[in-house]
Structure formats: structure tokens, C-alpha cells
Amino acid sequence: MWRSLPTTRLRASALKSRYDAHILQKHLHRFNPAKFTTPVCALCQTLPSGPQTETLAHALGGCMDGDTHAMVCRRHGDSVHAIADTLRQSIHAHVYSDAEGNPHAMSSRRLPPALLGAQPQASKPDIVVVHARPPVGPLPPLAALDKATASIVLVELFHATDASLPERRLAKHSQHIALEDQLRATGWQHVHRATIGVGHSGTLLHDFTSIATDKLMLSSNTTHKLASRISMQTIKTNALILSSRKARQHTSNHGDTAFTHASHPAHDPQPPTQEPTPDHPPGHGGQRRRSTPHGRPARTAGVQRARSRDGSLPAATRRRVEGSSGEAVERLVASWRDSDDRTQQPP
Numbered sequence: 001m002w003r004s005l006p007t008t009r010l011r012a013s014a015l016k017s018r019y020d021a022h023i024l025q026k027h028l029h030r031f032n033p034a035k036f037t038t039p040v041c042a043l044c045q046t047l048p049s050g051p052q053t054e055t056l057a058h059a060l061g062g063c064m065d066g067d068t069h070a071m072v073c074r075r076h077g078d079s080v081h082a083i084a085d086t087l088r089q090s091i092h093a094h095v096y097s098d099a100e101g102n103p104h105a106m107s108s109r110r111l112p113p114a115l116l117g118a119q120p121q122a123s124k125p126d127i128v129v130v131h132a133r134p135p136v137g138p139l140p141p142l143a144a145l146d147k148a149t150a151s152i153v154l155v156e157l158f159h160a161t162d163a164s165l166p167e168r169r170l171a172k173h174s175q176h177i178a179l180e181d182q183l184r185a186t187g188w189q190h191v192h193r194a195t196i197g198v199g200h201s202g203t204l205l206h207d208f209t210s211i212a213t214d215k216l217m218l219s220s221n222t223t224h225k226l227a228s229r230i231s232m233q234t235i236k237t238n239a240l241i242l243s244s245r246k247a248r249q250h251t252s253n254h255g256d257t258a259f260t261h262a263s264h265p266a267h268d269p270q271p272p273t274q275e276p277t278p279d280h281p282p283g284h285g286g287q288r289r290r291s292t293p294h295g296r297p298a299r300t301a302g303v304q305r306a307r308s309r310d311g312s313l314p315a316a317t318r319r320r321v322e323g324s325s326g327e328a329v330e331r332l333v334a335s336w337r338d339s340d341d342r343t344q345q346p347p
């Protein structure tokens with residue numbers, strides 16, 4: 001699956017997500033607690049959610065930092081709409097969907113009265129599919145469907161770390177039991193639940209194929225294309241979330257307790273100057289940052305490559321960030337410019 005990814009960077013990001021190998025605050029603190037004094041996520045430590053360890057699950061799901069949360073919601077919305085759009089184009093059924101961060105989202109997630117009546121809706125699935133029987137001819141209106149033969153599928157989709165997918169699926173799969181009971185009580189005789197789990201590395205839970213072909217009535221070929229689309233979207237968005245977080249963590253002015261580490265000038269316990277050695281040439285002080293052959297700090301060089309020459313965000317990156325928030329884009333650009341200003345100062 002990962003071999004089909006268009007760039008080495010995406011392949012590397014997906015594999016790192018698979019094996020929890022992205023370097024996050026949790027890892028920095030574990031391997032060098034003297035330098036990185038806390039495992040806490042710097043982006044959300046002051047929010048009401050409280051200080052939380054920056055793990056992969058946190059960075060790609062649980063973090064309440066506004067920009068991260070917006071991109072996480074967008075990722076969920078993109079996956080849900082990929083499925084809903086495919087269903088609308090491929091099968092003989094009524095499809096109701098809602099997903100955040102997409103201009104085609106419904107204004108209300110309430111199911112039509114013809115489906116549930118006027119009673120309060122117990123829960124709101126990501127997608128509701130109503131299959132007409134037999135699946136031929138023009139699609140009858142919802143009110144004209146035979147409740148004894150038509151079937152309803154309540155679809156819920158979630159993203160999680162690869163390792164936690166089976167456990168999360170158990171919790172998610174019971175989410176719409178009450179709604180299923182409501183629909184059965186309304187007279188619909190064939191109501192099913194389908195839970196689709198997507199790992200942060202782009203992998204889908206093993207039962208995705210059977211859900212897509214048996215419950216959603218997609219062909220094998222369409223199912224394969226849909227799985228690839230969801231995987232690709234997930235990998236790209238996760239890579240963007242992680243790079244965006246990293247850029248902001250390293251260049252923003254979170255000069256407070258959680259992310260400050262021993263090499264920060266204001267908190268550096270080491271002497272400000274250090275005897276030059278072959279490994280630590282003059283001008284680098286106690287920061288011990290890796291350098292490129294051109295003398296530029298390695299991390300900053302990566303940021304430089306990601307930008308246009310005028311300092312603006314590249315058009316492709318800007319398009320990927322769209323949908324999180326315009327503020328996030330501008331903040332990312334500003335932080336990179338700040339980084340550039342610092343690197344241009346004389347040593």
C-alpha cells in the first residue's frame with residue numbers, strides 16, 4: 001500500500017505512524033530528560049483540557065490546540081465524504097451524510113421524518129444508507145420504501161493509532177445501538193451498523209472490504225479504489241498535521257515551561273560559551289545543533305526547502321492546509337518567516 005505513495009516523505013511519514021517513530025515530546029523527554037524537561041504537549045498545555053503528554057495519539061487526535069483540532073476534523077470529514085460520494089455514485093440507495101470541514105455538509109444531521117418519525121434521534125451516524133429492494137429501476141422516494149424489505153446501514157468512521165484500532169472499534173461499534181432500536185421500533189426490519197476504522201498510517205481495519213461489499217453493496221473494484229482514496233487522504237493530512245505542529249512548536253513564542261528545554265537561551269544551565277571542538281565549531285555555543293554542509297542548522301534547512309523564495313507558503317502546502325483555518329496558514333507562514341529572520345542574524 002505504502003509503495004503507491006507519491007513521495008518518499010509521505011512513505012516515511014506513514015511508516016513512522018505505523019511504528020510510532022515520529023519524534024514527539026514524549027520521546028524527547030524519555031531519551032533526554034535533562035534537555036527536554038517535560039513530555040507535555042506545548043500547544044495545548046494552557047487550555048482547559050490541561051497538560052497532556054504529546055504522544056502520537058495526542059498529536060493526531062486528542063490535542064485540543066485549535067489548528068490541530070481543525071485539521072483532525074477535516075481529516076474525518078474528508079474520509080466520510082469519500083465514502084458518501086462513492087456511495088451516491090455507485091449504488092441504488094438513499095445516502096445521508098454529514099462531516100465537518102466540508103462545504104457539502106448538511107446543515108442538520110437529523111434524519112428525515114420518513115425514516116425516523118418525529119421522535120428525538122438517539123445518535124447521529126456519519127453516514128446513513130437506505131437500500132431499496134429490489135435494487136433496480138428508479139430509486140423510490142424514502143416514504144414509498146417497503147420497511148419489510150429495504151435495509152438501513154448506520155455507518156460510523158473513526159481514525160486512531162494502528163495499535164488501538166481494534167479496541168476503539170469495540171467502543172465505536174456500540175455507539176448507535178439505541179438508534180438502531182429506534183429504527184426497528186419505527187418498523188424498519190433490516191437495520192445494520194457498520195464501523196470503519198482508519199489507522200494513522202493509512203491502514204484500514206480488516207473488515208473494511210466485507211463492510212463495503214456486503215453491507216454497502218459496493219463492487220470489489222470500487223471498494224479497492226475507495227480504500228486507496230481514504231488511505232491517501234489520511235496519510236497526507238497526518239503528515240501535514242505533524243509538520244505544521246513541529247514548525248509551530250519550534251518557532252512560535254511558546255517560551256514557557258512545557259516546551260522550554262535546557263538548550264533554550266533563557267533556561268540554558270550550561271555556560272553561554274563553549275570551547276570549540278571539531279564537533280562543536282565556534283558560533284554554535286551549547287546548542288549542539290546538526291548543521292548542513294552550508295553551515296545552516298539542519299532543521300531550519302528543512303523549513304527553508306518547504307518555502308517559496310519570497311517566504312510565503314508554497315501553493316501546494318497552502319491548498320492542503322485550507323479547510324483547517326486561514327489563521328493556521330498565516331501563523332505557519334509567520335512562524336517560518338520568524339525562523340528565517342533568526343537564521344539570517346550573524347552568529
Ligand SMILES: [Zn+2]
Binds near residue numbers: 063
Ligand atoms: Zn496538545
